[in-house]
Amino acid sequence: MDGNPASVDVAPKTGRYYKFRWLGMALLSLGVSLIIVDATIVNVAVPYIIRDLGINLNDAEWINSIYSLVFAALLVSVGKLGDRVGRKLIFLLGLIVFVGSSALAGLAPSGSLLILARLFQGIGGAMILPSTLSIVNATFRGKERAIAFGIWGGIIGGMAALGPLLGGWLTTSLSWRWAFYINLPLGAIAFIGGLLFIAESRDEDIRPGWDFTGFVLLTLGLLSLVFGLIEGQRYGWWIPQQKFDLLSFSWPYDSVSPIPVAILIAALCITLFLLVERARIRRGDVVLADLRLFRIPSFAYGNATALIVSLGEFGIIFVLSLFLQGALGYTAFRAGLLLLGVAGGSFVASGLVPRVASRLGARRAVNLGMALEGIGIFTLAPLIYSQVSGVRLLPSLIIYGMGVGFATSQLTSVILADVPTAQSGQASGLQSTSRQIGSAIGIALIGTTLASRLGHETAQQLSQIPGLPSATKDRFVDLISSTAGQVLTTLRGTPGSEAIVKAGESALSNATGTAAIVAGVFVLLGFILSLRLPASNES
Template structure:
């Protein structure tokens, strides 16, 4: 029995490394982008797609692979995903053009979508009671911590070696995961039922269109076309924005997806999402809370590194070191969450975590200024990371508490998609707040300084379009040094308001947890065998 228990915990280590591989890769590229631009000469449009192609495919396929894992085998799909992800990483490292790099990132997204829901469903099937709560805490803290470690690792690899190693680092990790999972993780499956092909297609179409709209709204325009969308030799020909069309497609796809699912359910056939799961209050309300909380959690990681590098002048490695406080806080929370498991209802741990996030993010907002020091940022980020570590893992436990193990793949895919959609929406909204505020404040400052309208518009466009990267060039010239100071102040205001907006979303997420009860989860921990049979 002791040997079996040790094997389970060893399996948790390799499953956590698989999660770390996904999360690190989604953040490590941001730091390596400048070196990629210099080496491959990619355009600004290609820069966007290098960063966004992964997220788009990843979020679109989570539901599909969460369902397929129950049929094909969760461990098998995890290993296939790791192999695909690792091979795509080699392709990205060896890419000689922007097109090849984007294609490799798309394939990475497929592998990542296979990996994430299967890691969670494997934990749900392997652990019970208090051990499950600890496993979820490790899983969630890995997500929060690796989001901060990614920029540090990317900065170090890019600075000391080259941007290629930002992708090649995945190769030894991928090999270790495959070998470790084969040795320590048992296969598990749900009921073997026919795959809902049309439902899978509709889910990909719906989620893909929605995520595209959320990510690209600020680029192409929310309603009317503000920038041409070009794919190869084809250019979007209409005045109505492709983003608006994407939202219409997503809405129609959602209606069709639900209608088709209800039809399949009435005829006792399988569906991509087990719609009956939404009758479970903890699952339904927990997914709503998870989505809203993600709106605030991930937006800060978008804005803060830009401000640290382009306003305060930190190098990529230094930025990563500052953000490491977030990772340390998240890992510290995992230990506390494990100690509190079984003593305090998980929903109260979730609420405490979200409250800590609100305090940490708000503190970051109050610290931000053009001449700010990094010193007060560290404790604020630690508190924020501590909250992420508490809330993320325990909220996952609450969402899946009453879900039968046979449907854990579908359930975990659903909650992972809810988080990813929340993160995409948060990045879209907070990015808009950051750059819109920067544009408005800088425009006002330059007007007050008597800068001619044409020059003003050029400066504002350069600063905003470069995400702050043009500030350093303005500061180098004595003629534009004053304008650079205005740009730093404006970008600081944008980052400040983005932080406060993130805190606002988290506050809404805290309110959303009020609809979550704690009795079912506590009962599941106290009577794991009975809960498993529910």
């Protein structure tokens, strides 16, 4: 990922690897498909996981967020490692880690073990993605390279949209565990094929050295930040609400919770990271992130837009899946089928993008996409109520999907438009990192909004049931809020619980509507930032 793409080792135009280069491309695409689908496939399976493993909403958020967080934290570093020791080697090792952790996730008997497995999946994904991009760059030339990169980008967009539907089908037909088991045979095919048909390449001109300090500071800072955002509801934003224990460590203070301390650690680590990187740049040392790239307006504003948009994009799909299954009683497959409207809108937009971009320019295509995303979310929010028909939600989801299609297809080219060729590898890694950080924090923030609002709404709705004992009300407030409303699926079959189910459905609907508005605000901020993208990027 780091280094001048023009100077990387290029595969020779002879021999078995060259002859089967397009088969190699198919195998790389399969590897990319696994990790991209895994970022979204779990969304519709989350309600089933909550019920099966008995976990709460905080654990469910971690199941989603830890994958994106670890993926983001390691992308740039692992990309550089591949340039040094061999991209094919890192790709194959990444498949081993990813497939092994997928097996562990499928077998997980508890939420804690599932979260650990998702962490290792993130490590494997971070090894696979940058390696495939660099291998494509080294294997193909001229027009073939443009075609290969088009395939690579199309796979990412298509698989992200396919994830919820595939996850819904597997969860409904078999089990949520098959959302992970499916990676085993496909990963084995990618590994064996990659071993036989993908050429090794590395950057012979890469500078020696490793920015270990920067890596530790950034990783610790991001982990602390997302921990604080996700677990604030459980442990208390300031005063302890629950005892924090981790392995043999127990939080020793009764006057302050671990959450403000975690957020303070995050702020200190990220500040120190920026200072360390600036100092290393001045000394001419190897850096994890060349901060000078952010002096380029298109790169700076483009990355800020990508990060903020990801806050809303991934968070809204997460809470919608919970709403559709908890409040409306949809199966995972039916929920995935409805969310396919987002993919349909994105597909329509992809056919229009070349014409729009050539007429208006890439920057305006991004602006249009951001505006459509905002319209989709803000028209969706008022429709989120317990008796709504999925058909009524579909137009907003399609509009939102069209916005995603316009924005994401052009945002990368806008971000990299003014970046020097020699730094394009690192710049690509940084923009991918921005998206993944945004998705992890977005799920945390919007999930926290849902949890906080759901507890309040449930208490309010249950208090309107005549004759409901206070102890019973408190028990169901805790049960409904801790499971993000997914306990309603079980309660629907319990005689005499009709009033409680109705109250829970209304509470979850209201909380989801609030979370959708928060996601919409993030997208609106992204739209405003996208207006600052320099006009010189238009092409």
